[in-house]
Amino acid sequence: MTVLTAAPATGLHGHVRVPGDKSISHRALMLGALAKGTTTITNFLSSADCLSTLEALRALGVPITYTEQQVTVHGGGRLKPAHVALNMNNAGTATRLLMGLLAAQPFTSCLVGDASLSKRPMRRVSQPLAAMGAAIDLDAGHLPAVITGRPLKAIDYTLPVASAQVKSAILLAGLQAAGTTIVREALPTRDHTERMLKAFGVRLTVSADRQTIALPGGQPLIATPVAVPGDMSSAAFFIAAATIVPNSHIRLPQVGINPTRTGFLQIVRRMGGNIKVTPLESAGEPLADLEVTDTKLQPIDLAAADIPAVIDELPLVALLAAHANGVSHIHGAEELRVKETDRIQTIVSELRKLGVAIEAYADGFVIDGRKTSPITDAHVDSHGDHRIAMMLAVAALVADAPLELHDAAAMTVSYPDFLTDLERLCKGDLR
Ligand SMILES: O=C(O)C1=C[C@@H](OP(=O)(O)O)[C@@H](O)[C@H](O)C1
Numbered sequence: 001m002t003v004l005t006a007a008p009a010t011g012l013h014g015h016v017r018v019p020g021d022k023s024i025s026h027r028a029l030m031l032g033a034l035a036k037g038t039t040t041i042t043n044f045l046s047s048a049d050c051l052s053t054l055e056a057l058r059a060l061g062v063p064i065t066y067t068e069q070q071v072t073v074h075g076g077g078r079l080k081p082a083h084v085a086l087n088m089n090n091a092g093t094a095t096r097l098l099m100g101l102l103a104a105q106p107f108t109s110c111l112v113g114d115a116s117l118s119k120r121p122m123r124r125v126s127q128p129l130a131a132m133g134a135a136i137d138l139d140a141g142h143l144p145a146v147i148t149g150r151p152l153k154a155i156d157y158t159l160p161v162a163s164a165q166v167k168s169a170i171l172l173a174g175l176q177a178a179g180t181t182i183v184r185e186a187l188p189t190r191d192h193t194e195r196m197l198k199a200f201g202v203r204l205t206v207s208a209d210r211q212t213i214a215l216p217g218g219q220p221l222i223a224t225p226v227a228v229p230g231d232m233s234s235a236a237f238f239i240a241a242a243t244i245v246p247n248s249h250i251r252l253p254q255v256g257i258n259p260t261r262t263g264f265l266q267i268v269r270r271m272g273g274n275i276k277v278t279p280l281e282s283a284g285e286p287l288a289d290l291e292v293t294d295t296k297l298q299p300i301d302l303a304a305a306d307i308p309a310v311i312d313e314l315p316l317v318a319l320l321a322a323h324a325n326g327v328s329h330i331h332g333a334e335e336l337r338v339k340e341t342d343r344i345q346t347i348v349s350e351l352r353k354l355g356v357a358i359e360a361y362a363d364g365f366v367i368d369g370r371k372t373s374p375i376t377d378a379h380v381d382s383h384g385d386h387r388i389a390m391m392l393a394v395a396a397l398v399a400d401a402p403l404e405l406h407d408a409a410a411m412t413v414s415y416p417d418f419l420t421d422l423e424r425l426c427k428g429d430l431r
């Protein structure tokens with residue numbers, strides 16, 4: 001049990017350099033493994049999810065040197081069969097992308113995960129990969145996954161769900177397939193795979209409306225250094241905190257502002273939030289320094305088209321909506337039901353304990369920020385979900401009593417030092 005206390009009346013101050021982007025760290029390891037030559041990765045995210053990818057690749061025979069300062073992937077060799085099941089622990093992205101990567105490798109692999117990951121849907125990846133020729137056995141649509149790599153043929157596939165994980169799994173398989181793979185998506189999802197493939201020398205085309213990606217198979221990857229930007233999804237917790245805690249003013253240097261990831265910035269601004277974005281020069285993914293001051297918020301309505309660019313920040317949107325002067329409606333977010341937890345359910349159950357007037361929809365929630373009543377239960381629970389844990393730590397900053405958080409350790413999945421960094425902003429000692 002971790003006790004979380006309110007922020008000081010003087011607010012949050014100072015700066016935090018948030019850790020490297022989780023999505024980009026996973027991809028840098030995987031593309032580095034496939035590339036000819038040595039890939040150096042700086043600002044790699046040393047969190048449980050990314051270390052699961054690193055260990056899985058090592059078990060597949062990829063030599064990787066790891067320090068917190070730099071990760072070096074010695075690619076070029078062929079992947080080798082692992083003699084053990086690959087334990088992906090809690091990492092959905094790693095699992096789905098590796099399924100695509102392993103679908104063409106000429107051996108059998110087995111992927112397993114923790115209780116949460118073992119409940120998440122995997123057919124969304126195995127079905128298109130099977131249509132390309134891969135042999136993947138699941139347990140009623142879930143892990144464990146037994147993948148027997150086969151020569152693959154290209155596919156022309158329209159994503160039935162807006163998912164960068166499914167898109168990326170197909171692209172990683174398509175890279176190793178005969179012919180040109182085409183992936184079509186109705187709503188643009190994060191495009192880190194496409195950008196990084198280009199950086200590794202792969203030719204692919206993205207249509208002007210960004211809805212169609214064409215990737216000719218059989219191209220070699222050439223190793224290239226990857227400088228991982230700060231993770232917008234981690235920065236979002238401090239953006240939310242500095243927005244709702246009175247008298248706050250913080251800076252977040254070197255955060256990734258890939259437009260497929262900045263939905264939260266736009267939403268906070270639409271709610272009246274005060275975020276200054278100063279773009280920086282960068283060779284790879286776009287980067288910026290962010291500066292946030294507290295403000296009074298208005299409610300917001302979100303629909304399906306808004307969701308992919310803010311998917312992992314929706315627990316924070318709920319918290320902000322609970323501090324807005326009206327009713328917010330979030331729709332089109334049914335994908336939240338198949339994350340580390342059913343996030344619609346966990347957001348609703350935990351915020352209700354804090355007195356928030358929130359009701360679930362099948363595909364989202366409605367929150368009346370004017371009706372917040374006193375805490376009914378100070379024992380809140382992450383349910384093992386890192387983003388719910390960190391959202392509750394931010395909620396505690398403005399709660400009317402200390403909260404006791406069950407399973408704060410879930411934060412190690414994406415941000416092991418989160419509570420330390422939050423505490424430093426509360427003390428203002430990085431000014
Ligand atoms: O591709 C990625 O790196 C991710 C894509 C998203 O999942 P979906 O693509 O399944 O929505 C997101 O929720 C996850 O945290 C990371």
Ligand SMILES: C=C(OP(=O)(O)O)C(=O)O
Nearest residue numbers: 090091092093094312339
């Ligand atoms: C959904 C998430 O991750 P993953 O799907 O990789 O487990 C997340 O980080 O919020």
